[in-house]
Amino acid sequence: MSERVSPRILLDVLQERFPDSSKTTLRKMLQADRVRVNGNTERNAKRPVASGDRVEIGSKVEISDPRVTILYEDDDLIVIDKAAGLLTVASPTETEETVVAILNHRVHVVHRLDRDSSGVLVFAKDADMRERLQALFAAHDIERVYVAIVHGRLPQPIGTFRSYLTEDRSLHVKSTANPRKGKEAITHYRTLASGDQYSMLEITLETGRRNQIRVHLAEAGHPIVGDTMYGAGRENPIGRLALHARHLGFMHPGTGRKLTFEVPIPEAFLGLRL
Numbered sequence: 001m002s003e004r005v006s007p008r009i010l011l012d013v014l015q016e017r018f019p020d021s022s023k024t025t026l027r028k029m030l031q032a033d034r035v036r037v038n039g040n041t042e043r044n045a046k047r048p049v050a051s052g053d054r055v056e057i058g059s060k061v062e063i064s065d066p067r068v069t070i071l072y073e074d075d076d077l078i079v080i081d082k083a084a085g086l087l088t089v090a091s092p093t094e095t096e097e098t099v100v101a102i103l104n105h106r107v108h109v110v111h112r113l114d115r116d117s118s119g120v121l122v123f124a125k126d127a128d129m130r131e132r133l134q135a136l137f138a139a140h141d142i143e144r145v146y147v148a149i150v151h152g153r154l155p156q157p158i159g160t161f162r163s164y165l166t167e168d169r170s171l172h173v174k175s176t177a178n179p180r181k182g183k184e185a186i187t188h189y190r191t192l193a194s195g196d197q198y199s200m201l202e203i204t205l206e207t208g209r210r211n212q213i214r215v216h217l218a219e220a221g222h223p224i225v226g227d228t229m230y231g232a233g234r235e236n237p238i239g240r241l242a243l244h245a246r247h248l249g250f251m252h253p254g255t256g257r258k259l260t261f262e263v264p265i266p267e268a269f270l271g272l273r274l
Contacts, residue, residue: 078122086099163185172229188204211230
């Protein structure tokens with residue numbers, strides 16, 4: 001005699017689709033009419049789902065928060081322009097003021113920008129696309145260009161920083177002379193403009209370690225304006241961290257099409273007297 005297997009409930013199906021989301025978040029998705037079963041909108045988290053039932057999630061993300069601008073979206077991924085002052089993903093002390101929360105928790109995190117940085121970010125819409133995009137980052141097959149305002153004038157207008165970065169228990173990043181204790185980090189820079197106090201740099205990442213740009217510039221004696229964590233001091237003429245992810249380019253893992261995104265340099269950067 002075979003054992004009768006009960007059908008799963010809808011909440012369990014959603015949990016499998018979005019393993020990074022809490023059940024509270026998934027219930028909010030249901031109440032917002034974003035879930036359809038066999039073509040019909042469904043709000044009941046305990047609705048039984050049989051093996052032949054079709055569960056669909058609305059593919060378009062609707063937001064009204066001016067701190068997040070959608071640059072591109074399809075069924076696989078979404079690319080946004082993030083304002084400074086906004087976390088990418090939740091932290092132990094902040095869960096609501098994040099890009100992921102603004103996007104209604106319907107995305108999978110691929111990479112991050114610091115809270116006080118701004119610029120272009122890409123998110124995946126499912127776990128498979130997240131892994132494929134992260135593989136591009138791991139293989140350095142992503143174009144990432146930043147703009148930063150730093151203190152002082154670098155000795156050479158064009159150059160490269162290379163080191164091995166390590167983190168301490170407080171997550172403070174620094175270079176180490178021992179390659180076995182750190183991860184290789186390579187940062188290329190080009191001076192766009194310079195003055196007596198500050199310089200504007202274009203920065204291209206060859207690797208993408210945590211706080212890589214900030215650490216390399218600080219260790220070179222030219223910390224980013226507003227970067228009190230890495231030695232910039234309290235002087236901050238623009239009231240934010242002067243680091244902006246201006247350009248992101250990659251081959252779409254699903255379609256094979258080249259996608260390129262570029263956002264303007266913040267007006268605060270351009271208005272600063274160098």
